[in-house]
Each structure stands twice: as structure tokens, then as C-alpha cells.
Amino acid sequence: MERFGVTASSRRPKERKTRACSSAGPFCVILKMFLLTASYLETKHVEAGDVVAMLGSFAILPCQTSTSDRLSQITWQKTIKGKAPDDVFLTIQPVIGLKYSNGKDFRFEFIGNFNNKNGTLKLSNVTLKDEGSYTCIFSLFPSGTQNKVSKLGILVPPNTNLMSYTPIEGNEEVPLATCTAAASKPKAEVKWIIGSLEGKVREEFNETQHANGTTTTRSTLVGKPGREMNGQLVKCVISSETVKEEILETIIQVLYSPEKVHIIERSKLSLECMSEANPNATLIWSRSGQPLPPSVQVVGATLQFPSQSNDLSGLYQCEAKNPYGSKHTYLLVHFSTGNCTVAWVLTGLLTFPIIVLGGVYFYKSRKLQSFWPRLQGETQRDATRDYSAAQPEGEERPPETVELRFSD
Known part of the structure; x- marks a missing residue:
């Protein structure tokens, strides 16, 4: 009996202590705080982190905890620009399931598992307005609540x-x-x-x-x-x-007027006009003092003669023109053909005495010595050279010309 009595007496204080904890005494408060702290220390932290998503794509908002406590509810709240702080927008319960607050936003999808204490969400078609802080809250018993904040950042490509x-x-x-x-x-x-x-x-x-x-x-x-x-x-x-x-x-595009105009001999019956400009210059052929002969053809920038005929000889002009200015050059074309041999012989017989007398006169007056080098220079022009004598439009001076001689 004494042994059982001792046993009974030893249990009585414990029963009294339990009844005492039902009251609001200081000992009971301290005990409850100790039990809650111990339970919290046994619980692991909630797993979550910062999230970055591309504009228009989707974002995964992770939230998971490991604890032996009983889970009764998962709550999601957000703090974003233009919204009230800690705005609760979604609640997840084991029986009811998903419950939206403040209007349904079906872009949020619960992809976690309540039984595994996983409250992860997927947010589709993210916008800049979704950027902010998202808080996952686990309601646990007996430890209380645990939460973790994930910051969502939105990237926008340029x-x-x-x-x-x-x-x-x-x-x-x-x-x-x-x-x-x-x-x-x-x-x-x-x-x-x-x-x-x-x-x-x-x-x-x-x-x-x-x-x-x-x-x-x-x-x-x-x-x-x-x-x-x-x-x-x-x-x-x-x-x-x-x-x-x-x-x-x-x-890079720069607009400018035509540069120096060039005339190139492409054949004995063909001349080509060239000039650099932006936009490309329009090239216009003409004959000084009279219209172009009907038999002379202009094909693009090329002047084409039908034959080596004396009546086609003359001073020809090529003008390069665009909206920002124009330039031109002249070319003296002279044809001498074999068909005129007789005429040249007769002309030579008639003019020979005059040439001889003129030569004697020039020689005596010492003018022939200065005239002869100039004569040689005029007769040694090469028809295949680049004939260019461009001058600004409107400039008052006689045009420089180059004589082009064709012969059989």
C-alpha cells in the first residue's frame, strides 16, 4: 500500500500542475511559450526565393515547408504597385480547394501539393504590373504560421x-x-x-x-x-x-550635285558621258547652236554616230543634272573621210602658192618659230583621252573644248 500510496502521492502534483495550466497563471504562460519555441525549432524554414520572368511569359512562385505539424491552410498575399499592402488574393484549403479574393485572376495556377505542404504557384502571361513581393503563408498547428517572401522581377527586351x-x-x-x-x-x-x-x-x-x-x-x-x-x-x-x-x-546616304563631267570615247562612232552624283544624274546630250542630227542616237549616256560623215561634225555638249545642281562639258567632233580625197587635193593645189608665200613672210618676220610649236601641239591631240572640260552652270566664260578627229 505504501508503495502504491507513494505512487499516488507522486502523481497528484502533476495533476494539480495540469489543472493549474488551464488558468492564466504566470507558470502556465511560461510553459506554453517554451512548448511553442521547442516546436518551432523542430520545424524547418519555408523554401522560397526571388523570381525573374520575361514579359509575357510565365513565372513560378515556389513555396514549400518541411514540418511534422498539421497544415490547415495556405494563403498567398501580394504587395505590388497600385495595390494595398499585404493584399490576400488566394487561399488554399484541403476540402474547399482554391478560393480567390478580390476578384478572380485565373492566371494563377496551383501546381503544388497540399499534402506535401507545397504551395507553389504558376503565374502566366506576366505583365509589368505583376512585379512586386509575393508572400506564401502556411497555417500550422501547433507551431502557428510560417511565411516567406518571393520578389518577382519582370525583364523587358528592347x-x-x-x-x-x-x-x-x-x-x-x-x-x-x-x-x-x-x-x-x-x-x-x-x-x-x-x-x-x-x-x-x-x-x-x-x-x-x-x-x-x-x-x-x-x-x-x-x-x-x-x-x-x-x-x-x-x-x-x-x-x-x-x-x-x-x-x-x-x-550612309548623302545627297550631292554632279561632279566633274567626263566624256570617254568607246569607239570611233560612240561617245559616253559620265558623272558621279547622288541621286544619279540625268545625262543630256545636245549640239551647240543646232539640234542633234536625226541620225545620231542617244542610248542612255552614250552618243552614237551612224557613220563618219562630215555633216555630223560639230560642237557637242553633255550636261549632268540632278535636283541639287548641274555641270556640263563640250567636245568638238570632226570627221574626215576618204571620200573627200579629191576635194582635198584640189584645195591643196589652189592653196599651195598661198602657203609658200605665207611661209616666206612668216620666216622673215621671225613669227614661224613661235607658231610652229603651237601648231604641233594642236595636231597631236589623242582622240582616246578623257575629254573633260566641266564648268559650273552659269559661269560666264567661253567653254573649253577638245577636238576629236576621226579618219579612215
Whole structure:
């Protein structure tokens, strides 16, 4: 009996302590705090982390815990721009399932497992407005609640564009090309590859911050437009965290008037007119003092003679013209054919005495010595040379001409 009595007496204090904990005494409060702390220490932390998603794609919001406590509910709340802090938008319960708050947003999909204490969500078609903090809350017994915050960041690839200009040749700096990386997040980097234009152009940068957190970056090539720039290739290189490096290309265009006009002999019956200009010059053939002979054909920039006929001899002009100016040159064409041999012989017999007398006169007057070198220079012109005597339009001076002689 004593042994059992001892046993009974030893249990009584424990029963009294249990009844005492039902009250709000200080000993009971301390005991409850101890039990809760011990239970919390036995529970692992909630697994979650920061998430980054591309605009328009989907984001996985992970949230999972490992604990032996009983799970009664999973709650999701968000703190985003334009919304109230800690806005509860979704509740997950074992019997009821998903319950949306403040309007249904079916872009959120529960892809976790309640029994495994996995509250992971999938958010489809993300927008910039979805960026913010998302909190996953587990309601556990007896430990209470556990939560973890995941920050969702949205990446936005830039809208790229390369625009080129067509300035007129001049001495003032003007834009030549502009490269734009618009509305990107984070901001994109823009740089140029300019090749032979190094030292002739410079870059002007501009950045614009938008209210939605995106940035537009622009870079413009500026320089004095010269005809040597025309046709030069430049490249714009755009780099960003959201996309691979992108290269855009353009050809610099500078408008200018025709340069020096050249006339080239392509054959004994064909002449070609050439001049560089942007846009390409219109080449116009004409005959000084009279219209072109009907038998002479103009094919593009080429003047074609039907035969070596004396009546086709004369002073011909080629004019190069575009909206920004014009230039021209003259060419004296002289045909001498074998059909005129008799006429030349008769003319020679009649003029021979005159030439002899004139020669004696010039010799005695010492003028022949100065005239002979000039005569030789005039007769030694080569018909296959580049005949160019271009002059600005409107300049008041006699045209320089080159005589072109054809003979059988």
C-alpha cells in the first residue's frame, strides 16, 4: 500500500500542475511559450526565393515547408504597385480547394501539393504590373504560421530600330543615323561600329526613363555630310540582359550635285558621258547652236554616230543634272573621210602658192618659230583621252573644248 500510496502521492502534483495550466497563471504562460519555441525549432524554414520572368511569359512562385505539424491552410498575399499592402488574393484549403479574393485572376495556377505542404504557384502571361513581393503563408498547428517572401522581377527586351537620314552635302553638323533600344528593363547598351568614318563623326546619347520602370536609349551619329561619306556602312550594336547581342546595319546616304563631267570615247562612232552624283544624274546630250542630227542616237549616256560623215561634225555638249545642281562639258567632233580625197587635193593645189608665200613672210618676220610649236601641239591631240572640260552652270566664260578627229 505504501508503495502504491507513494505512487499516488507522486502523481497528484502533476495533476494539480495540469489543472493549474488551464488558468492564466504566470507558470502556465511560461510553459506554453517554451512548448511553442521547442516546436518551432523542430520545424524547418519555408523554401522560397526571388523570381525573374520575361514579359509575357510565365513565372513560378515556389513555396514549400518541411514540418511534422498539421497544415490547415495556405494563403498567398501580394504587395505590388497600385495595390494595398499585404493584399490576400488566394487561399488554399484541403476540402474547399482554391478560393480567390478580390476578384478572380485565373492566371494563377496551383501546381503544388497540399499534402506535401507545397504551395507553389504558376503565374502566366506576366505583365509589368505583376512585379512586386509575393508572400506564401502556411497555417500550422501547433507551431502557428510560417511565411516567406518571393520578389518577382519582370525583364523587358528592347524594341530596336535603326533609322538613317539623307542629308544634303554641307558644312554644318547634322544627324546621319539614329539607333534606338526602346522600353527595355533593365536598360540596354548601344554602341557603333563606324569603320572608315572614324574621326569624321561623333555620337550623341539620350536616355528616357518611363513610369513603368523601362528605359529607352538612343544614340545618334552626327557629322558634316560630305560626298566621301556616301555609301559607307555603319553598324549599331545593341546588348541587353534580356536578349543576345543584336547588330543593325545601314548605309550612309548623302545627297550631292554632279561632279566633274567626263566624256570617254568607246569607239570611233560612240561617245559616253559620265558623272558621279547622288541621286544619279540625268545625262543630256545636245549640239551647240543646232539640234542633234536625226541620225545620231542617244542610248542612255552614250552618243552614237551612224557613220563618219562630215555633216555630223560639230560642237557637242553633255550636261549632268540632278535636283541639287548641274555641270556640263563640250567636245568638238570632226570627221574626215576618204571620200573627200579629191576635194582635198584640189584645195591643196589652189592653196599651195598661198602657203609658200605665207611661209616666206612668216620666216622673215621671225613669227614661224613661235607658231610652229603651237601648231604641233594642236595636231597631236589623242582622240582616246578623257575629254573633260566641266564648268559650273552659269559661269560666264567661253567653254573649253577638245577636238576629236576621226579618219579612215
